[in-house]
Every structure is written in structure tokens, then in C-alpha cells.
Amino acid sequence: MRRPLAAVIGSTRATPDQLTIAHELGAALVEVGFRVLTGGLGGVMDAAFKGARSSGRYQSGDTVAILPSYLAEQASEAADVAICTGMNHARNTILIASASVVLAIGGRSGTLGEIALAWELGRPIICVGNSEGWATRLSGESLDDRRTDLLHGPLAPRPAAHLAWSLAASAPAPPSFT
Numbered sequence: 001m002r003r004p005l006a007a008v009i010g011s012t013r014a015t016p017d018q019l020t021i022a023h024e025l026g027a028a029l030v031e032v033g034f035r036v037l038t039g040g041l042g043g044v045m046d047a048a049f050k051g052a053r054s055s056g057r058y059q060s061g062d063t064v065a066i067l068p069s070y071l072a073e074q075a076s077e078a079a080d081v082a083i084c085t086g087m088n089h090a091r092n093t094i095l096i097a098s099a100s101v102v103l104a105i106g107g108r109s110g111t112l113g114e115i116a117l118a119w120e121l122g123r124p125i126i127c128v129g130n131s132e133g134w135a136t137r138l139s140g141e142s143l144d145d146r147r148t149d150l151l152h153g154p155l156a157p158r159p160a161a162h163l164a165w166s167l168a169a170s171a172p173a174p175p176s177f178t
Contacts, residue, residue, distance in 0.1 A: 003033060003034065003035050004033070004034055004035070004100040004101075004168045005034065005035050005036075005037040005064065005098055005099050005100055006029045006034040006035070006036060006037065006099060006100065006101050006102075006103060006161075006164055006168070007037045007038065007095055007096060007098070007099035007101070007102045007103065007114075007118075007123075008022060008025060008026065008029070008036055008037070008038050008044065008045065008048040008103050008105070009038070009039070009044070009095075009102060009103070009104050009105070009107060009111050009114045009115070010022060010043065010044025010045070010104060010105035010106050010107045010111055010133070010135070011043050011044055011106055011107050011108050011110070011111060011133065012041050012042045012043035012044070012045070013043060013108070014043040014044045014047070014105070014106060015106065015131055015132070017129070017131050018043075018044055018047075018105050018106045018129065018131045018133075019043070019044070019047040020047075021105050021128055021129040021131065021157055022043075022044040022045075022047035022048040022051065022105050023047045023048070023050055023051035023054070024051060024156075024157035024158070025048055025051060025103060025105070025128055025157035025160060025161065026047065026048035026049060026050065026051025026052035026053075026054075026055075026063075027051040027052060027054050027055045027157075028051075028055075028157045028158045028160070028161035028162075029048075029052065029103075029161045029164065030051075030052045030055035030057050030058050030062055031055050031056075031057055031161065032161045032162060032164070032165045033057075033165060034100075034161070034164065034165070034168075035061065035062045035063070035064060036048055036049060036052040036062060036063050036064070037064045037066065037095060037098060037099055038063075038064075038065060038066070038076075038095070039065070039066055039067070039068065039091065039092070039095055040065025040066055040067045040074075040075045040076055040079055040082060040083075041065075041067075041068075041074065041075075041076065042076065044105050044106070044107075045065070045076060046076040046077075046078060049063040049065075049076050049078035049079055050076075050078045052078070053078050060080055061080050061081060062080060063076075063078055063079050063080045063081070064079070064080065064081045064083065065079035065081065065082045065083065066083050066085060066091050066094050066095040066098070067082055067083060067084050067085060067091065068085065068086075068087060068088045068089065068091045069084060069085075069086060069088075070084045070085075070086040071084065072084055089110065089113070092110070092113060092114050092117060093117065095114070096114055096117045096118050096121055096123060097121060099118075099123060100123070100124075100168035101123060101124045101125075101126065101164040101167050101168045102114070102115070102118040102123050102124070102125050102126070103125075103126045103127075103128050103160055103164060104125060104126070104127050104128065104134070104135035104151075105127075105128050105129055105131065105133070105135055106129065106131040106132055106133030106134070106135055106136065107133040107134045107135050108133065108134070109134075111133065111134050111135065112134040115134060115135070115138060115143075115151070116143065119143045119144075119146070119147065120146075122147070124149070124152070124164070124167035124168070125151045125152065126151070126152040126153050126155060126160050126163055126164055126167070127139035127151055127152065127153030127154045127155070128153060128154065128155055128156070128157055128160045129154060129156070129157075130154050135151075135153070135154070136154055138151050139151055139152075139153045139154045140152075140153070152167075
């Protein structure tokens, strides 16, 4: 059975609180059955991978990095798989499109762009924690009238992981381009 991917997004320049939240979230996501997908660099991304690896249910292949460069050595040391895109910020399209659900922690303009892309692609979005950033500001909001749902949260890491699991199981099919 294929295990779903949960994208964890947030800043490379994360606060200590955001790093703690990301670590707890990474572990909780693996516990409920996800593989963890990030942009593969430092900050929230690295902390989520380290958390995923700390889970008792962790298996090799549970941490997948979608890198902005062609250099695999730039990936977090906790990444099991490094996908080198050479696409800089455009790699966010691959990251979000590959995920069943998107979980945002704090975040700056890059995270805001990923949230907007997740909204456009119909991915469920969960805001995790109450730290400064776009995820907290947008929690409980609708980005526009294209969808009837809201950005979920803010939630603590474990409840967020459980909600992610239920949303991934009931998510509608993504838009078709055929």
C-alpha cells in the first residue's frame, strides 16, 4: 500500500518555538502513517525531518526533500530522499502537488506562496502552532471563493497530524489537465 505524503512548510529562519513544533509534527505525522515531504533545507524543514526520524514507526524513505537546486548535498542530513529540481522557488509546485495534505508552521513570504498554491490545487491546509507568521495569520480563514472550506487550525502537532490523516483520506481528486 502506498503511504500518503504530508508536506510540512515553514521558514528556514524559524524560531526555537517553530522548530519544536516542526519536530513534534514530523514525529506525529509518521506515527499516523504519513511520509514527510518538505523543501529539504534547514529550519522548519530540517526539524520536521528530524522529528519524523525520531518516531518509533519511522522507516527509511519517510523523509523526502524537494530541493530548489541541483545539489543533493544541500538537503537536510535527515532527508532519506533528495529530489534535485534546479527550479529554485518553482520547486514549490512539485512539493505541493505531490502532497495529500499541507501543514504550515509560521512562515514568511515563501510559505505564503505555498499556502496559496495549496489552496489553488485543492489541498487541505492545516496551520500548526500559534507562532508568528502567515500560517497563524491565515488560520481559520478562506483565501477566496474558489473553495468552501477554511485553513484549519491553529492546532497542536498531534491533533494536526490526526486531522491531516482524516482529510487526506477524504480529499477530493485533484484537478485534471486531460
